[in-house]
Amino acid sequence: MPAPAVGPVSRIVRGARLVDFSPEQMSLRGFGRVVDTGRLRTQFGFTPRWTTMQAFDDFVRGRALRPVIAPARVESLERGVLAAVKALR
Secondary structure (H helix, E strand, O other): OOHHHHHHHHHHHHHOOOOOOOHHHHHHHHHOOOOOOHHHHHHHOOOOOOOHHHHHHHHHHHOOOOOOOOHHHHHHHHHHHHHHHHHHO
């Protein structure tokens, strides 16, 4: 999302109560995120303290959020998708 649109889109979405994104989450929409930390480690010598999953889990715990879909159901769906992809090979 282009940076100038982040503020207005955030206000519209939050005002319509469609989704309640935090300012930090909206900032990520505008500025992106790092997916592969390999270059970060090799070129800058920086090793993140947490993995992406650990950071997200910490965020969820900090917000006292509860899963909308049971974790066991998500894992089952993931296994099904992986099995389907392997079958296509």
